[in-house]
Amino acid sequence: MSLEEDDDVPFVMSDLPEFSSSERNKRSLIGRLLNPDVQEMADFIFQMPRKWQKQGRVRGIALSHERFQFIFDNEHDLLEVLEKGVHTYKEWAIVVEKWEEVPPPDSLQYLPIWVQIRNIPINYQTEKAIEALGNIVGKVIVGAFDPTKARSNVYERVKVRFDVSRPLRKEKVIDLPNGEKTKVFFNYERIQKRCYTCQRLTHDQDVYPINIRRRQLEAETRRSGGCVVKKIAIPVISESDPLYGVLKENQVGINPNT
Secondary structure (H helix, E strand, C coil), X not given: CCHHHHHCCCCCCCCCHHHCCHHHHCCEEEEEECXXXXXXXXXXXXXXXXXXXXXXXXXXXXXXXXXXEEEECCHHHHHHHHHCCCEEECCEEEEEEECCXXXXXXXXXXXEEEEEXXXXXXXXXXXXXXXXXXXXXXXXXXXXXXXXXXXXXXXXXXXXXXECCCCCCCEEEEECCCCCEEEEEEEECCCCCCCCCCCCCCCCHHHCHHHHHHHHHHHHHHHCCCCXXXXXXXXXXXXXXXXXXXXXXXXXXXXXXX
């Protein structure tokens, strides 16, 4: 038999218990770094047990450049980590899920995020209306609305299943049944860094493809002796603003989160 013929024969993995790690994996979570260019896997594996305050009770395993596994000694430690919601490393989000022997096709594609919804019209502060608004950004899992209790916050909260391949939506124009329009705003709890150009969780705006191409074109224009036209900054404070002349432009701005 030639070497080529031998390579065509598939290797059959034994189904004996000593060949399988499924029993150990039952106390593990798997996950994915959303910005692996910044979140170095080698440091991440050793830093997260300390961040979770589980040193000595969990060990991490790098599965690839962006995927990982953490095996816990105790089931309650694993559940406590999962219940905390969004986790971050170096201020960028990571996706974690409880291990499954046969993961679904969309495994590690969704984050459970608590979303604050602001500026909901007073006549539509109902469970159904708030759930419908939450579904704009992701499938609502849990709603915190309770019409029988006092509320000191100026927003309602829903927990959604957010697709990490999509951008974070900051606002949405709503057409009301009476013909009027309003705008609601979304704020995402425990989400720290994102690309402020496209609002995605997978890269910084410095490496956003359109920004990179724009900088390349500007550099090529300079090398060829051309003139790069700079954008004219739009003033934040107009002459009709009460703060005009009191504050400088660099003292004010728009909060990108809200």
